[in-house]
Amino acid sequence: xxxxxxxxxxxxxxxxxxxxxxxxxxxxxxxxxxxxxxxxxxxxxxxxxxxxxxxxxxxxxxxxxxxxxxxxxxxxxxxxxxxxxxxxxxxxxxxxxxxxxxxxxxxxxxxxxxxxxxxxxxxxxxxxxxxxxxxxxxxxxxxxxxxxxxxxxxxxxxxxxxxxxxxxxxxxxxxxxxxxxxxxxxxxxxxxxxxxxxxxxxxxxxxxxxxxxxxxxxxxxxxxxxxxxxxxxxxxxxxxxxxxxxxxxxxxxxxxxxxxxxxxxxxxxxxxxxxxxxxxxxxxxxxxxxxxxxxxx
Amino acid sequence: xxxxxxxxxxxxxxxxxxxxxxxxxxxxxxxxxxxxxxxxxxxxxxxxxxxxxxxxxxxxxxxxxxxxxxxxxxxxxxxxxxxxxxxxxxxxxxxxxxxxxxxxxx
Numbered sequence: 507x508x509x510x511x512x513x514x515x516x517x518x519x520x521x522x523x524x525x526x527x528x529x530x531x532x533x534x535x536x537x538x539x540x541x542x543x544x545x546x547x548x549x550x551x552x553x554x555x556x557x558x559x560x561x562x563x564x565x566x567x568x569x570x571x572x573x574x575x576x577x578x579x580x581x582x583x584x585x586x587x588x589x590x591x592x593x594x595x596x597x598x599x600x601x602x603x604x605x606x607x608x609x610x611x612x613x614x615x616x617x618x619x620x621x622x623x624x625x626x627x628x629x630x631x632x633x634x635x636x637x638x639x640x641x642x643x644x645x646x647x648x649x650x651x652x653x654x655x656x657x658x659x660x661x662x663x664x665x666x667x668x669x670x671x672x673x674x675x676x677x678x679x680x681x682x683x684x685x686x687x688x689x690x691x692x693x694x695x696x697x698x699x700x701x702x703x704x705x706x707x708x709x710x711x712x713x714x715x716x717x718x719x720x721x722x723x724x725x726x727x728x729x730x731x732x733x734x735x736x737x738x739x740x741x742x743x744x745x746x747x748x749x750x751x752x753x754x755x756x757x758x759x760x761x762x763x764x765x766x767x768x769x770x771x772x773x774x775x776x777x778x779x780x781x782x783x784x785x786x787x788x789x790x791x792x793x794x795x796x797x798x799x800x801x802x803x
Numbered sequence: 804x805x806x807x808x809x810x811x812x813x814x815x816x817x818x819x820x821x822x823x824x825x826x827x828x829x830x831x832x833x834x835x836x837x838x839x840x841x842x843x844x845x846x847x848x849x850x851x852x853x854x855x856x857x858x859x860x861x862x863x864x865x866x867x868x869x870x871x872x873x874x875x876x877x878x879x880x881x882x883x884x885x886x887x888x889x890x891x892x893x894x895x896x897x898x899x900x901x902x903x904x905x906x907x908x909x
Contacts, residue, residue: 605865606868611830611831611833611864612830612832612833613829614830640833641833641880641883642880692877693877693880693881694873694876694877694880695877747833769863771857773860774845774859774860774861774863776863793830794830794862794863794864795864796864796865796866797863797864797865797866798865798866798868799865799866799867799868
């Protein structure tokens, strides 16, 4: 609830019989509605701000929609209250352009380090990623994604990798060295795998391609190390020529990260937009990310 | 390191034509000609304005993927990997030869 306002925008249904209002900020150009299932209120314009006058207490859902995009929130309304709601699409398309992927170049030093972390405690952590190796050459272990805790030299990490020379997928960490997974990386092929971590035992299971199970990874069994943060394209300073198409992280059933490849329209900087925290992660290394073609979400 | 050519829309070309700008870079060494011809590469400090007015600032690299491009690139990569394997074999043969020569020459 927020404090009462002296003036309310017109178009939300007139005066409320129960003196309850929902103030909605939504993306400009969108249609905004408010419904309890039987009655629907609709904003009279698309200017990005509306205050709906709610006629009855109960559950009300506000929704903004615009060409292939929808955002909504549900509020339990009581009499004599004013509620403030902000609706954002998965990607704020007025600022960012979604692309099919972002990628690093051969021998490039592009990478992304995020603030996304399991936070020291969880029962189940699920990381789903869609990616593609750009090239297979040399003998290097190439990081696809990793959770890394600590600084170089004292780092405790857990990584999904592909080894280009021997064409293998694997998982490695502080105490699990080069555990080979099922699946063979092919350059240009798009893969999707889901990593599920048991926060009690440290067991790591991959489903999709690659797939396999690692019985115990200390990086996920130790409470402190579970403060590691998610990074792409790099681990321990070694960079990878890969493309990232999408990635989500779910902790104990709650989505904590939804990463979308895009570039910022104002300066063309490519990176990953994280929808939950509304954070744009761009290149923390050097060089220039490549991007795939523009797409509509 | 390859010499590539950019047209006025910063699309890459592998052959020169009047009006194209030549650039030398190793960023695209792993891509076949078909893929290269479908890349927009805006160099650092350059900019390009799209028809709808959106301005792109370099450095910016965008691939226009199609099935044909993806297929050509996959084949190119496979061929490259095979070539690398042959190179590895050649290197191995050379090492064995050198070892043999050292034994023969005492």
